[in-house]
Amino acid sequence: MRGGGWRDLAEAQEGLLSWRQLRALAVSHAEVRHHVAMERWAHRSSQVVSTTTGPLSAQQRLWLGVLHGGPTAMIAGLSAAERHGLRGWARETITVLVDNPMSFEPLEGFTFLRSRRKHRLLIGRGELPVCKLEPAVLMFASREPHLRTALGSLAAVTQQRLTTPGRLRDWVRVLAPLRRAAPIRRFLDDLAGGAQSLTEVDVHRLCAQWGIARPNTQRRRADRAGRRRYTDCEWKLPDGRTLVLEIDGSFHDDVMQAMDDRARNRKLTTPNRVVVSCSAYEIRHEPHSVMEDLIALGVPRTSRRS
Numbered sequence: 133m134r135g136g137g138w139r140d141l142a143e144a145q146e147g148l149l150s151w152r153q154l155r156a157l158a159v160s161h162a163e164v165r166h167h168v169a170m171e172r173w174a175h176r177s178s179q180v181v182s183t184t185t186g187p188l189s190a191q192q193r194l195w196l197g198v199l200h201g202g203p204t205a206m207i208a209g210l211s212a213a214e215r216h217g218l219r220g221w222a223r224e225t226i227t228v229l230v231d232n233p234m235s236f237e238p239l240e241g242f243t244f245l246r247s248r249r250k251h252r253l254l255i256g257r258g259e260l261p262v263c264k265l266e267p268a269v270l271m272f273a274s275r276e277p278h279l280r281t282a283l284g285s286l287a288a289v290t291q292q293r294l295t296t297p298g299r300l301r302d303w304v305r306v307l308a309p310l311r312r313a314a315p316i317r318r319f320l321d322d323l324a325g326g327a328q329s330l331t332e333v334d335v336h337r338l339c340a341q342w343g344i345a346r347p348n349t350q351r352r353r354a355d356r357a358g359r360r361r362y363t364d365c366e367w368k369l370p371d372g373r374t375l376v377l378e379i380d381g382s383f384h385d386d387v388m389q390a391m392d393d394r395a396r397n398r399k400l401t402t403p404n405r406v407v408v409s410c411s412a413y414e415i416r417h418e419p420h421s422v423m424e425d426l427i428a429l430g431v432p433r434t435s436r437r438s
Contacts, residue, residue, distance in 0.1 A: 138183075144259055146192045147184040148176065150199040178237050191260075197228040197242045198261050204251045205230045206261035209243075209275075210285065212268035215260075217294055221285060227272075229254070229263060247271070249307065266295055266303040274311040280330065282312065283319045287330045290323050297324040331379045331412045335365055338415070342423045343435040347377065355399035363400070363407075369430040376400065377426070378409040 137157045142149055154164065164181060167173035174185045180199045182188070188196060194215075198205040207215060209227030227243050231251075238244070247254070249267075256264045263271075269289050273282035289295050297320040304313055304320070322333045332349050339346050347365035355361050365377040378397055397407040408429070410422050427433070 142183045145199070146189070146195045148180055148182050148192060148195045148199055150180050152179075152203065153199075154181075177239050193226060193241070194260060197226050197239070200236060200239050200242070201228045201230040201244055202232075202235065205244075206251075206255055206263050208245065208254075208263040208268050209272040210269070212256075212263040213265060213272070213285070213289060213294075215262050216265040216268075217292070218265075218269075218289055219292060221288060229271075245271075245275070253306070265289065266300055267307060270300060270303055270307060270310065270316070273316060274313075279312070279315065283316070283333075284330045286316065286319060287323065287333070297321070331415050332364060334415050334419075335377070335379070338419050338423055342427070343433055344423070344427060345432045345434055353400060353405075355396070356402075357399055359399075361396065361400060367426075367431045370432060371430065372404065373430075374405045375426070375429055375431060376405060376407040378407060379415060380409060380411045 138149060138154065138159055141153060141157070164173065167183075168175060168181070171185060172183070174182050176182050176188070176196050177200045180196055182192070182196075184192075194207055194211070198207060206212070206229050207226065208229035210218070210221050210223050211227045214222055225241060225243050227245060229247050230244050231248075232246060236244075254263050254267050256262050262268075269285050273285055276282040276285070286300060290297055290300070301317060301320045301324075304310055304317055310316070319333065322336065336346055345367055347367050349363075349365055351363045351366050353361045353363055363376045364379045367375045367377075369375055378393070380393065393409070397409060401407045406429070408425070414422050
């Protein structure tokens with residue numbers, strides 16, 4: 133083995149090396165076979181070996197994907213968004229963006245997607261090649277079969293304050309042509325107007341249909357314990373009180389989470405602030421019940437129901 137070049141590179145790449153890199157470092161096939169035979173190294177794909185044995189860590193699996201995909205490959209989609217801090221949208225399959233998905237064998241546990249967009253435009257900073265957050269989530273939204281899931285991912289990255297609707301809208305223009313650009317732009321305009329989640333956008337739409345006032349969303353409030361809270365939807369009632377609607381998502385199926393949310397709602401309730409709740413399922417599938425209850429509770433009417 134000539135020098136320690138492969139050692140330095142392996143250390144930077146969590147112990148993984150591609151055959152392309154080994155050739156550039158003048159490491160022969162015979163040397164690799166020797167390390168494998170001595171059980172110091174292991175074959176991980178047709179393009180990648182590891183200088184460690186045993187199960188791969190989560191970080192090593194990411195390196196395996198980009199090294200298998202080629203010199204311009206990068207982690208993309210929700211896999212990239214998770215690296216940027218997105219919570220609650222993890223997927224078992226890792227998404228990798230490549231120039232040409234037909235230039236190598238498929239790899240179990242990975243999805244390789246092709247993009248002709250310039251590598252330097254998309255790539256973020258850091259040792260591991262990861263797509264920037266905005267293009268990663270927008271390209272996921274453009275390819276996801278279900279529009280609601282696609283738009284939900286955009287709501288999630290803004291709600292978790294990883295980016296803004298404005299930055300996402302700028303990237304829609306940069307990525308043009310982008311599939312679903314028109315509905316994505318409309319949705320981002322809704323988010324920019326204050327709706328921070330997909331169900332809150334649904335509430336705004338339903339309010340327009342039922343002729344009731346649009347709510348204020350994501351208002352910062354302090355509960356009785358002094359903790360800072362953000363409410364989903366609020367209306368000022370004619371009698372001076374405030375009506376708060378909290379929308380529970382699917383993660384509220386967890387019993388402990390549901391208990392915490394009920395306690396949170398109690399602490400937000402005051403003589404002048406009434407807190408009620410509904411589920412995202414009701415907003416999507418039983419909106420008439422929610423709207424009728426809001427009207428009965430005194431939410432102001434703006435027009436006749438359309």
